[in-house]
Amino acid sequence: MSVVLENLTVSYQRHPAVHHVSGEFADGEATAIFGPNGAGKSTLLKAMVGALRPDSGRAVMSHRRADIAYLPQQSEIDRSLPITVEDLVLSGLWHRSGAFGGVGRDGRMRVAEALATVGLSEFARRPIAALSSGQFQRVLFARILVQDARLILLDEPFNAVDAKTTYDLLALVRRWRAEGRTVIAVLHDYEQVHAYFPYTLLMAREVVAWGKTETVLTDANLRRAVERAAHWQDRAPVCRVDGEAA
Numbered sequence: 001m002s003v004v005l006e007n008l009t010v011s012y013q014r015h016p017a018v019h020h021v022s023g024e025f026a027d028g029e030a031t032a033i034f035g036p037n038g039a040g041k042s043t044l045l046k047a048m049v050g051a052l053r054p055d056s057g058r059a060v061m062s063h064r065r066a067d068i069a070y071l072p073q074q075s076e077i078d079r080s081l082p083i084t085v086e087d088l089v090l091s092g093l094w095h096r097s098g099a100f101g102g103v104g105r106d107g108r109m110r111v112a113e114a115l116a117t118v119g120l121s122e123f124a125r126r127p128i129a130a131l132s133s134g135q136f137q138r139v140l141f142a143r144i145l146v147q148d149a150r151l152i153l154l155d156e157p158f159n160a161v162d163a164k165t166t167y168d169l170l171a172l173v174r175r176w177r178a179e180g181r182t183v184i185a186v187l188h189d190y191e192q193v194h195a196y197f198p199y200t201l202l203m204a205r206e207v208v209a210w211g212k213t214e215t216v217l218t219d220a221n222l223r224r225a226v227e228r229a230a231h232w233q234d235r236a237p238v239c240r241v242d243g244e245a246a
């Protein structure tokens with residue numbers, strides 16, 4: 001399995017948020033994406049799942065669509081939907097059952113098992129609107145568990161999540177790694193990255209450094225990332241068709 005970025009540029013109204021990013025994510029390993037606000041981290045994940053179209057370059061993944069799980073930033077998820085915890089976790093099986101196909105006993109059992117794993121067995125019938133943000137994040141991790149994806153993309157999964165939940169969910173990240181899944185997560189917590197993510201992509205629209213976490217998260221590299229971000233008050237220059245900044 002491989003996840004490769006080939007000279008990827010993604011723009012909003014032709015202003016690049018991700019600019020000429022190339023590299024390969026370590027297969028079957030956990031990589032953190034680290035960088036200042038506005039660095040293009042969310043944009044990168046969206047381009048990888050096909051939610052945004054690159055203006056040049058591409059993300060090449062050998063995984064089938066059904067083998068990719070994507071967790072957007074909490075702020076982008078509509079929690080007012082009138083569905084239960086169980087329904088939401090069950091939707092992780094759609095690629096197997098089809099949206100209107102039957103789920104069956106096996107599916108229900110997998111949902112129950114996943115909810116038990118994240119400590120929410122008693123919450124199956126609760127509307128998702130009635131959960132705390134930590135509980136909601138547990139539900140979304142349960143959904144990833146039933147999906148059984150080989151490539152797992154997480155955008156700031158522990159934002160607004162309490163310490164106990166973060167700890168429990170990080171244990172799942174560790175388990176996914178042990179199972180040989182590829183985990184790519186946008187994170188802001190330096191300690192978490194060091195403890196759970198052997199690889200890091202440090203970006204500020206462009207790649208600042210990408211490789212083993214201890215070689216990437218150096219003071220010098222972090223300073224370079226912040227320096228680049230300091231020039232962002234104005235919008236990034238328009239990216240010409242040939243891919244070079246104007």
Ligand code: ADP
Pocket residue numbers: 012017035036037038039040041042043044
């Ligand atoms: P990060 O996740 O690293 O904080 P984003 O990928 O969300 O960064 O955003 C990168 C840049 O693109 C920022 O300057 C942001 O303001 C801009 N941006 C993000 N989403 C949009 C959008 N939908 N329309 C226009 N600009 C956007």
Ligand code: MG
Pocket residue numbers: 041042043073155
């Ligand atoms: Mg973001």
